[in-house]
Amino acid sequence: MADLQYQGHLHTLQKELMAEYYASLTASAEGSGVPAAYLLIGGNPVELLRAFDILPVFPEVNALQLAVRKQSLPHIQAAEFMGYSSDNCAYVKADIGMYFAGRKTPFATIPEPTLLLCNYVGCNVYLDWFGHLSEYTGRPAFQLDIPFIRTRSGTPSRDDIVYVLRQLERLVELCEEITGKRLDWDRLREAVRLSSETGALWSKIKHLTKSAPAPYDAYFDSVTMMAPLYCLRGTPQGLRFFETAYAELAEKAAAGVGPLETERFRYVIEGPPPWPHLRTFRDMFSRWNAVAVASTYSTVGGLWEFGFVHDPDHPLESIARHLLEWNLTNRNFLQRYAQIERYLEEWNASALVIHSVKSCRLFSAGQGDMREYFTNRGIPTLLVESDLEDPRYFSEAQMRNRIDAFFESVGHRTAVQGAGS
Amino acid sequence: MHTPVLQESLEELVERCTQAVETPGFAEAEAWKREVPGRALAGCFPVYSPVELFHAAGMLPVGLAGGGNRMEIAHADSRFQSFVCSIVKSTLEQGMTGVLSSFDALIFHSICDPARNLASVYARNFPDQKVEYIHFPQNLGAPEATGYLAREYERVVVSMSELTGRAVSFDDVRASISIYNQVRSVIRDLYAIRSDTPHLLKTRELYPLVRYGHLVPPERHLEVLLRARAMILAREGRPKDRIRALLAGSFCEQPPLDLIAAIEDAGCYLVDDDFLQGRRWFTRDVDAEADDPYYALADAYANRSVPCAVKHDIRTSKADALVERARAHRADAVIVLCAKFCEPALFEYPLYRKALQAAALPHIALEFEEKMWVFDRIKTEIETFVESLLFS
Numbered sequence: 001m002a003d004l005q006y007q008g009h010l011h012t013l014q015k016e017l018m019a020e021y022y023a024s025l026t027a028s029a030e031g032s033g034v035p036a037a038y039l040l041i042g043g044n045p046v047e048l049l050r051a052f053d054i055l056p057v058f059p060e061v062n063a064l065q066l067a068v069r070k071q072s073l074p075h076i077q078a079a080e081f082m083g084y085s086s087d088n089c090a091y092v093k094a095d096i097g098m099y100f101a102g103r104k105t106p107f108a109t110i111p112e113p114t115l116l117l118c119n120y121v122g123c124n125v126y127l128d129w130f131g132h133l134s135e136y137t138g139r140p141a142f143q144l145d146i147p148f149i150r151t152r153s154g155t156p157s158r159d160d161i162v163y164v165l166r167q168l169e170r171l172v173e174l175c176e177e178i179t180g181k182r183l184d185w186d187r188l189r190e191a192v193r194l195s196s197e198t199g200a201l202w203s204k205i206k207h208l209t210k211s212a213p214a215p216y217d218a219y220f221d222s223v224t225m226m227a228p229l230y231c232l233r234g235t236p237q238g239l240r241f242f243e244t245a246y247a248e249l250a251e252k253a254a255a256g257v258g259p260l261e262t263e264r265f266r267y268v269i270e271g272p273p274p275w276p277h278l279r280t281f282r283d284m285f286s287r288w289n290a291v292a293v294a295s296t297y298s299t300v301g302g303l304w305e306f307g308f309v310h311d312p313d314h315p316l317e318s319i320a321r322h323l324l325e326w327n328l329t330n331r332n333f334l335q336r337y338a339q340i341e342r343y344l345e346e347w348n349a350s351a352l353v354i355h356s357v358k359s360c361r362l363f364s365a366g367q368g369d370m371r372e373y374f375t376n377r378g379i380p381t382l383l384v385e386s387d388l389e390d391p392r393y394f395s396e397a398q399m400r401n402r403i404d405a406f407f408e409s410v411g412h413r414t415a416v417q418g419a420g421s
Numbered sequence: 422m423h424t425p426v427l428q429e430s431l432e433e434l435v436e437r438c439t440q441a442v443e444t445p446g447f448a449e450a451e452a453w454k455r456e457v458p459g460r461a462l463a464g465c466f467p468v469y470s471p472v473e474l475f476h477a478a479g480m481l482p483v484g485l486a487g488g489g490n491r492m493e494i495a496h497a498d499s500r501f502q503s504f505v506c507s508i509v510k511s512t513l514e515q516g517m518t519g520v521l522s523s524f525d526a527l528i529f530h531s532i533c534d535p536a537r538n539l540a541s542v543y544a545r546n547f548p549d550q551k552v553e554y555i556h557f558p559q560n561l562g563a564p565e566a567t568g569y570l571a572r573e574y575e576r577v578v579v580s581m582s583e584l585t586g587r588a589v590s591f592d593d594v595r596a597s598i599s600i601y602n603q604v605r606s607v608i609r610d611l612y613a614i615r616s617d618t619p620h621l622l623k624t625r626e627l628y629p630l631v632r633y634g635h636l637v638p639p640e641r642h643l644e645v646l647l648r649a650r651a652m653i654l655a656r657e658g659r660p661k662d663r664i665r666a667l668l669a670g671s672f673c674e675q676p677p678l679d680l681i682a683a684i685e686d687a688g689c690y691l692v693d694d695d696f697l698q699g700r701r702w703f704t705r706d707v708d709a710e711a712d713d714p715y716y717a718l719a720d721a722y723a724n725r726s727v728p729c730a731v732k733h734d735i736r737t738s739k740a741d742a743l744v745e746r747a748r749a750h751r752a753d754a755v756i757v758l759c760a761k762f763c764e765p766a767l768f769e770y771p772l773y774r775k776a777l778q779a780a781a782l783p784h785i786a787l788e789f790e791e792k793m794w795v796f797d798r799i800k801t802e803i804e805t806f807v808e809s810l811l812f813s
């Protein structure tokens with residue numbers, strides 16, 4: 001293996017920066033005086049909070065951290081005891097269970113919200129989740145209503161943009177009230193500039209997996225980069241992380257180094273990961289030398305690789321565009337098919353794996369139709385089911401068998417096609 | 422069913438509506454469409470659809486209400502997973518088996534994630550039908566929400582006009598508001614009659630009368646409702662020893678009629694419910710004379726519509742509203758009956774439970790599926806619940 005200068009920087013820096021971020025949450029919870037706003041990942045408007053020095057708290061990130069650390073189940077069960085259904089999104093249940101358990105987690109104490117900023121970007125569960133938090137915490141809630149992409153053009157109308165801008169202006173007023181500070185436009189522009197550079201780097205990172213071998217796994221390694229993308233976007237630290245990540249991964253790409261010894265299969269993966277069983281799930285692909293070269297999940301917070309950048313000269317408008325158009329959750333299901341199609345072609349992948357999660361119907365409802373669509377187009381497509389948060393829905397042996405059978409058949413098919421050409 | 426039958430009894434009328442509701446397909450709507458060239462059908466997915474817009478465009482807005490328990494799902498369950506509610510699958514199944522082929526447009530709304538994805542899946546599978554998706558604001562009470570919704574309505578009307586070739590004037594929309602106001606007003610009356618004198622009007626009777634409106638023009642529905650009301654007012658009877666229960670939660674996918682009957686037979690007068698909520702969405706008439714009728718409809722949605730799990734209005738608590746509603750109807754208990762896998766309904770329950778317990782209102786929570794055939798278990802659970810209340 002070539003002697004790589006940046007080897008491993010990305011992971012160390014990620015750990016350091018996320019630890020700092022969580023320390024700031026704990027400090028806020030313990031009375032540092034820094035206000036905290038809860039908000040959601042989908043196309044989030046974090047830049048606006050930066051301009052007011054409001055700490056962003058992402059309940060989805062907290063929930064997934066609980067799951068990765070195998071701490072989610074008791075909280076989920078506590079929420080079910082309160083009356084939540086086994087069919088409700090388990091992110092919500094883990095979060096609400098954790099809230100009533102004193103907001104203490106192995107990684108941070110989560111502060112009470114000063115503001116509940118419900119950026120309704122496609123997911124209807126967001127509304128229930130934040131509605132309930134508002135009821136439990138008694139804290140002010142702001143519902144940012146983002147019209148769904150629903151017309152044939154696939155883009156928001158001028159009316160949509162103006163509507164979101166009006167709401168953002170009211171959100172600014174609310175933040176002014178909460179913090180007692182006027183909006184500093186220079187600070188907002190600066191946060192948006194940092195986001196714009198961060199997004200551009202993230203996009204370049206995404207395009208690196210077009211090389212063969214891909215320098216990293218666009219699913220299992222992307223998730224390492226997603227936490228800084230949300231929790232630190234719009235800050236100098238966030239930008240520094242992505243500069244480091246890009247340098248390291250570009251170097252790997254140039255050196256022809258990938259995450260596995262060899263790259264046998266290049267596939268696209270759709271759907272969130274099974275956080276409670278991430279390592280086991282990853283191994284199921286690694287043993288086949290299969291690398292995800294693109295993933296839809298890594299675009300829930302923002303879709304940068306198709307050309308979006310924040311514009312510091314029009315900060316609010318670019319935040320509005322990000323919320324409306326440039327993230328997976330606010331796009332319709334058929335736009336997702338088109339996104340996957342682009343990945344398959346431009347990233348040169350030969351198979352599609354759909355991980356269908358019970359909790360997240362935003363992602364999963366209708367994925368059988370998606371399978372049908374791609375299968376009819378001659379793309380080997382596998383659909384497997386589990387959950388993103390609830391460890392009880394992972395059947396390891398069955399999952400392994402399905403994945404084994406799939407890659408065996410894809411391998412066979414490739415061999416036959418190779419022989420025939 | 423076009424010509425009113427003279428001297429038809431209430432029971433016969435209810436039976437005719439029941440037949441219409443339970444027979445698969447949309448025969449009456451299709452006959453209406455054939456009567457005059459240029460007519461068109463719009464299939465409206467629950468919960469609430471602004472039917473006035475389609476009516477004004479010269480279409481018949483037909484309410485979709487799933488496949489009931491007489492349809493087998495043979496194709497759609499490979500498209501939507503086992504953890505998705507039944508109505509999403511049965512609606513797609515209706516498409517795949519040609520039941521919806523006479524529809525010119527299908528209308529979906531921003532009620533939940535599965536319904537939203539269904540709009541896309543439907544559009545992909547049936548490219549010859551127009552699929553519209555209406556975004557209802559979820560920041561009700563915000564100054565910009567109503568105006569935005571009014572423009573959304575105009576967008577939908579333009580889209581429908583393209584289909585029918587008929588330009589829609591403000592007066593057309595006002596006339597449609599007016600006829601639907603009349604329908605909603607009689608439904609409100611019937612609901613009030615049932616609440617005041619539930620022994621004179623069973624929910625098993627009221628329900629098909631209201632749901633008949635899913636299938637026929639509002640003018641025809643109005644006539645049926647008026648005749649029904651006259652006959653109900655002439656009924657006599659004595660109350661039985663039953664509890665007064667409010668039924669909440671079944672606002673989208675609908676329980677089988679026999680399940681409704683089973684609940685009543687288990688010893689309940691249902692004094693209020695969430696069934697077919699979209700047909701009685703407004704708490705009072707929509708302004709039919711407004712300068713801008715789109716704004717009037719949007720304003721009614723934002724400010725004078727019933728609380729519903731798929732509508733998020735942070736100005737009021739839905740759980741408190743449920744308790745108030747139970748009190749207003751002098752309900753002894755609440756039955757929370759959610760469609761299986763219906764996430765919006767299931768999300769209401771923890772807050773409902775908390776509020777009902779705080780208000781010392783007994784409740785029972787149950788789940789149903791439209792495709793259920795056997796109701797013994799639910800009936801027994803309700804009987805036990807009722808007995809615990811009657812004899813405690």
Ligand code: SF4
Nearest residue numbers: 089091123125360361
């Ligand atoms: S349904 Fe999906 S997008 Fe929505 S909160 Fe749950 S996990 Fe997140």
Ligand code: SF4
Nearest residue numbers: 506533673674763764
């Ligand atoms: S029954 Fe519930 S989950 Fe199903 S479409 Fe209706 S609102 Fe959505």
